[in-house]
Amino acid sequence: MIRFDNVTYVYPTGVKALNGVSVEIGRGELVALMGENGAGKTTFIKHLNGLLKPTNGKVYVDGKDTRTLSVAQLSRVVGIVFQNADDMFFLPTIEEEVAFSLRNLGFSEEVVQKRVDWALKFMELEEYRKRSPFLLSGGEKKRLALAIILAWNPQVIAMDEPTVGQDSAQKEKLKEMIKQLNLQGRTVIISTHDVEFVAELRSRVILMSKGRIVADGRAETILTDGELLSSCSILMPQVAATMSRLADLGFNAKVISVDEAVRNIVEVLRRFEHTRGA
Amino acid sequence: MSILEGLRFYASDTVIHRLDPRVKFLISMLMLIIVVMYVEVWMLTILIALQAIMAYAAKVVRRWLKTIRGSLPLAVLVFGLNAIFFISSGTYATLQEALYQSTALAYRLVLFLSSFSIFFLTTTPEEIGLTLTSWRVPYPYTFAFISAIRFTPIIAQELRDIMDAQRARGVELDKGGPLQRAKKLVPILVPLLANALRRAYELAEAMEVKCFGATKKRTSLRELKMRYKDYVVLSVSLALFSLAAYYRLFPF
Amino acid sequence: MEIVKIEGLTFTYSGSDTPAISDINLSIEEGEFVLLLGPSGCGKSTLCRCLNGLIPHFYAGKMEGRVIVAGMDVSKTPTYVLSQHVGMVFQNPENQLFSLTVENDVAFALENLGIPRDEIRRRVDFALKAVGIEDLRKRSPFELSGGQQQKVAIASVLALMPKLMVLDEPTSSLDPASAKSIIETILKIRKELGTSIIVAEHRVELLADKVDRVIVMQKGRIIKDGRPREIFVSEEMVPYGIPVPKVVSMAKGVNKYFQVFNEIPLSSEEFEQDIRRFVHDKVR
Known part of the structure; x- marks a missing residue:
C-alpha cells in the first residue's frame, strides 16, 4: 500500500x-x-x-x-x-x-x-x-x-x-x-x-x-529491547521495565501486557514452590 | 523564510560583538552621514574597507557580503536610471564621465544601505532592547519589540502547520482565479488568528505570574555600560569623522 | 503549618452557567507533595489558578468561599505579591518564555519586581543551578527542546523563591524522556529546597511512589483525597478512569495466586523487592 x-x-x-x-x-x-x-x-x-x-x-x-x-x-x-x-x-x-x-x-x-x-x-x-x-x-x-x-x-x-x-x-x-x-x-x-x-x-x-x-x-x-530503546531516548513500558529487573530469576523479560506478566510470574513462582516441595 | 532567518541572531563573542551597541550605532550613523556628504569613489572605498575590516573582526564576512549582494539589484537600477539621464541630458562631457558618475551613485547607494549592517549583524535583539531602555523608551515598547522577535518564527511555523493541515483536507491553495484564491485564505487565517488569541491569553497569564508591571522602577539583569575600550573606539570614530567633515568643507 | 487553606470554594467563569469547581475544602501542609489527578476538564486547572490569584484577579467570574495561601487571602492580595510565594508553571513551555536568552527569562520576574541587580544575579545563578541548566544560560529558547524550555520555565519561577510551586500538567506536551527529566527536576527541587509542591499530572507511573498525597477531582469536585497507595489500589477509583501504574495491576493479579505483596507496590523498584523477598523465602 x-x-x-x-x-x-x-x-x-x-x-x-x-x-x-x-x-x-x-x-x-x-x-x-x-x-x-x-x-x-x-x-x-x-x-x-x-x-x-x-x-x-x-x-x-x-x-x-x-x-x-x-x-x-x-x-x-x-x-x-x-x-x-x-x-x-x-x-x-x-x-x-x-x-x-x-x-x-x-x-x-x-x-x-x-x-x-x-x-x-x-x-x-x-x-x-x-x-x-x-x-x-x-x-x-x-x-x-x-x-x-x-x-x-x-x-x-x-x-x-x-x-x-x-x-x-x-x-x-x-x-x-x-x-x-x-x-x-x-x-x-x-x-x-x-x-x-x-x-x-x-x-x-x-x-x-x-x-x-x-x-x-x-x-x-x-x-522489550532496553538497549535499542535507550539508544533512541525512549523509555521502556513499565511492565517490560519491571520484568527485565527480574530476568535473572527466570522471569520472562519480553512481555508488555499486564496479563502476560501476571501469567508468567505465577508460572515461575509455581516452579519455585515445586522445587522447594521436591 | 530567509527574512526570518535574518531575525535569528547568531551568538558569538568577538571584539566587535563586545562593543557597546550604542557605540556601534553611532559608528553606523557617522558612516551614513559621510555617505551623504561624499560621492567620491575613493572615500566610499575607504568606508567599505572599514566595514570589511569590522566584518572580518566580527567573523560575519559571509553574511555581510550577503547583505551587500541584497542591495545590488537596487544599485543596478540606480546605475541604469542615472546613466540614461546623464547621457540623454548631456550633463557630462564624455560618455566615460557619465558612466563613472552613474557608477559612483550606485556605489554610494550600496554604502548607504550597508552602513547599518555591521550594527545589526553583531548586536543581539536583547542589546537593542537595552539600548532602547537606556534611551528611556518605556519598557512595554521594548518588551513588544523583544517578543515580536521571539514569536515571529514560532508563528511562521504555525502558519506552515495550518497550511499543511488544510491541504490534507483537500484545500488547493494554488488553484483557481484570484477571487477563489482569496477565499481559500479564510481556512488559513481563521485558525491562525484563533491560535494567536489563545497564545496571547496564555502569554498574558504567564506575564501576570511573572509580575509584569509590578513596579515602575524596573531593574535589569544586564545594563549597558561604556567601558574603556568603548570610549577609545568612540573617540577614534569621532576624530575620523571630524577629519572627513573638515576635508569636505575645507579641502587641503 | 498550613501553606494552603481553602474553605467552601466555588468558582464560575463569567459567561458560563455551571461552576468550574464547586465546594472545595482543602488544606495542605507546608512541605507536602501533592498529586492532583482527574480527567481533562475536571477543574484541576481552575483550582491551580485559584492558588496564585489568577482567579479572581485575571479571570472574571463569580467566586465564593475563601482561599488562604501562605497566610494571605488570595482575593485581597495582588497577583505579583502572591507570585513571590506561589510559583506557577503552565502546560506549554513555549508561551511562558519571553526573552531571547535563558538567563534573561529567569531574571524576568525579578526585573519586573525591581530587585537590585546583584540580588537578581545571585538568584538567577541559584535557580539555574537548582534546575541543573547552568550550561543553557546563554542559549536562546529557539535552540532548546520542549523539555529544556520547560526547565527554563521552572527556573524562572524558582528564582522568585516561592514556598509553594504549582505545576499544571507540566509534561503533557513533552515526550516521555523529557517528561521523566522534568519530574526528576521537580523531585530535586523538593529534596533540596523542601518546597511544597502541587502537581497536576497524568503520568502516574513516574510519580505514584514519590508523592505524599493524591487528590482526585471529578466534575469540579474533590472526590477522593488520601495517600497514594490507598488511592491507586482502591477498586472504587476504577470507574473514574483514573490512570493506575501498571505495577499496581500486575501486583493485584499476582496476589490472586500467591500472597506476594502485603502492600501493593507503586513502582518497579518496590515490585522487584517484594518478588525477590518472596522468592528468597520460598527457596529457603
Missing part, C-alpha cells in the same frame, strides 16, 4: 530529516512509528499524502509515485490527522467542518450529508453537530479532526502524535477507535512516543532515530 524506496528528505534550511528510508506498509496493517522528537516521524507522515516530496528516492502510494499526484488526489487515499487539531477549524459548526472537506474533494451534496452523519456518529460527536468546534474539549477536538478525515473514507489513516495532551480516558477511547478502524480493513499509521499506548495496541513498530529506521518489528520485540 505504501512503499518508501531509499527516501531522503532535506528541508530548505539544510536539515536532513529523512536519510535513506526504505520500508513497506501493507494494506490493512496497523503501524506505530516511534522515535524521539526530531527523529523524522512527522516528515515521514507528510510524505504519505505528498505534502512533502522526497529530495531523493521515491514514495509510492497504492503503486503510484507521489511525485505524479497532487496533495488533493493523494489525500483521497491517505488521510492525515495532525497533532494540533486547532490548526483545522474555521467554520461555525462542527458539521460544516466535516462537510467542507467532502465538498473540497468533490463529493455530491447527497453523499456529503450521509458521510457527515456517519462520521459524526462513529466519532460520538452527533450531539454536538451544531456546536462551534472552538467550544469542544481537547478530546472531542481530536475526535472531530479524525471525523473530518474519516468522512471521505480514505484507505490509509495516518495520525501524528494522537495521544499528546490526552488524558487516560480519552486515550482509551482513541485506542478503541484505532483498533476498530483497523478491523474495518483500513491501514492505520500513528506516529507517537507513547510507549504504553503502543504496548496496548500491540502493533507493528517502526523505530526511527535521526532520520533513519533503526528497527522494524512487533511491539513485543521492540518495546
